[in-house]
Amino acid sequence: MNLLRKGNKELIKDLNRSLVINMVRIQGNISRTDIAKETGLGLSTITNIIDDLIKENLVSEIGTGESHGGRKPVLLKFNGDFGIIVGLKIEKQQVKMCLSNLEGKILHKNQFSYSLTGENQLAAIIIEKLDSFIKQNECVSKIVGIGIATPGLVDQESNEVIYSPILKVDHGDLKPIGRHFDVPLFIDNDANVFALAEKWVGIGREYRNFIGVTVGAGVGSGIVIDNMLFRGDFGGAGELGHITIYQGDRLCYCGQRGCLELYASDTYLVHEAERMVSIGVPTLLESFTPITPECIVMAAQRGDKYAQELLVKQGENLALGIKNMVHLFNPEAVILGGEGLREENFLLKGLQKELAVHFFVKHPRKLQFKISQLGDDVWLIGACALVVSHLFKVPIYK
Ligand SMILES: [Zn+2]
Structure with missing residues (x-):
């Protein structure tokens, strides 16, 4: 609404300013001439905008770059410490x-x-x-x-x-x-x-289209299309945890049955581990009270095959959900993160095995599967x- 009320001239000025500042902010070390080339705006428009941004201390000049004939271009940098x-x-x-x-x-x-x-x-x-x-x-x-x-x-x-x-x-x-x-x-x-x-400072910078998947207490996803987060009508897009993977099965807190979250989250691990212990399965897990996801990982690493199979199964279930999203959005990459990723030998094994088969596998552009490197700061x-x-x-x- 704000934009519509403004006059066209002011709106164009705002858009140009936004275009220029984002180019300096995201690319860094860029000259006025390069910005003009990339944006298609006139050099005088760029110069005026940059003058304002320098006055406001949002952008500064950081020296000169290589000359391609003529004067060496002055390089610009966004002032990240502005606020x-x-x-x-x-x-x-x-x-x-x-x-x-x-x-x-x-x-x-x-x-x-x-x-x-x-x-x-x-x-x-x-x-x-x-x-x-x-x-x-x-x-x-x-x-x-x-x-x-x-x-x-x-x-x-x-x-x-x-x-x-x-x-x-x-x-x-x-x-x-x-x-x-x-x-x-x-x-x-x-x-x-x-x-x-991931889009700002992580692996997601390399991709125009990707899906970020999180696993932990719940399962969720964030969908990036054409470098922008797709939120849906009111912000609910990407509710990966509540797509149905088993019809008419276990009841979820959301009111539906068979939601992915019931088969791929930490709650699934604990629930299944408790069930195994209760029916007398000979697993190391019986020595833990209460059973936590960390105990399950520990038991798997100590060679408990039931705990190992459980983590593999969690990975396979998660992959079913991820594949549905891959088929809907055809992303370049899936980036996985969250506190549920405690080990790589079992959960990821199940996930990768299941993700290896999907409708697009014959296409030469292969789906990239990556693990977030941002740790808990993400x-x-x-x-x-x-x-x-x-x-x-x-x-x-x-
Ligand atoms: Zn649900």
Whole structure:
């Protein structure tokens, strides 16, 4: 709406500015002439925009590049330290937080545990903790936005957590956090945020079209099409955990039966392990109480064939879901991450075996299967990417 109300001239100016700043931001070490070539804009337009950006301290000149005849071109760089982003990752019992620069470099991070006794307390708890975290690190004046990664269904329009079984929240309102710090606040589900982090600073930079898949307490995915995150109508796209893989089978908390999450998440592992122990299967798992996903991995690594088979089966089940997405979206790559990836010998073996067969295997362009290299920081980086992607508007990635 904002854009429509503006005059055409102002709108074009804004779009050009966004195009130029994103080119400097994403490509780096680029000259005015190169920007003109790549964007098709006139050199005088570029020069005016760059002059403004230099005055605002968003861009600086960093020396000269190779000459291709004539004067050496002056190279430009985006000033990643122009502002600070707050990234938050909300988990079942704890919140992780970080301060990053505008290029995804985490400057400080911390975490705290919480327990809720009533509705909508989470925002107040986060405000209190975040306030002291920000003050400790003395960067109050430079904060340009807050990004939050949370499990569950997030409505992109109202910026609300509609439903999160893991957080046990219905219509969780986190907006007071943005109001308190007087900066824009952006919330998204953790699988989308995972894909954004991969696109911004991870393996996803290499691909125009990819699917980020997360496995852990739940199963989720973030779909990147033409370098942009595809969110669907209200933010629900990519709910990989709730596609049906067994008709009429086990009941899921979402009300459906046979959801992938019931067969590929940590809950599946624990549930199956407990079932095996209860029927007297001779497995090392009987010596663990309670049985956790970590115990199952440990038993598998000690040679317990039941634990090994269970992890392989989890991988195979996950692959069934991933293949459905591959067939729907024909991505270049699938990038896998999440706390559920504890070992590579069994879960990944099952996954890769099953992924080796799909409808596109005869095509010379092979589906790439990658493991995220961003570690546990991926969620915080993604939460910060959420802010950057809004600050610099579309098209955010070239
Ligand atoms: Zn479900």
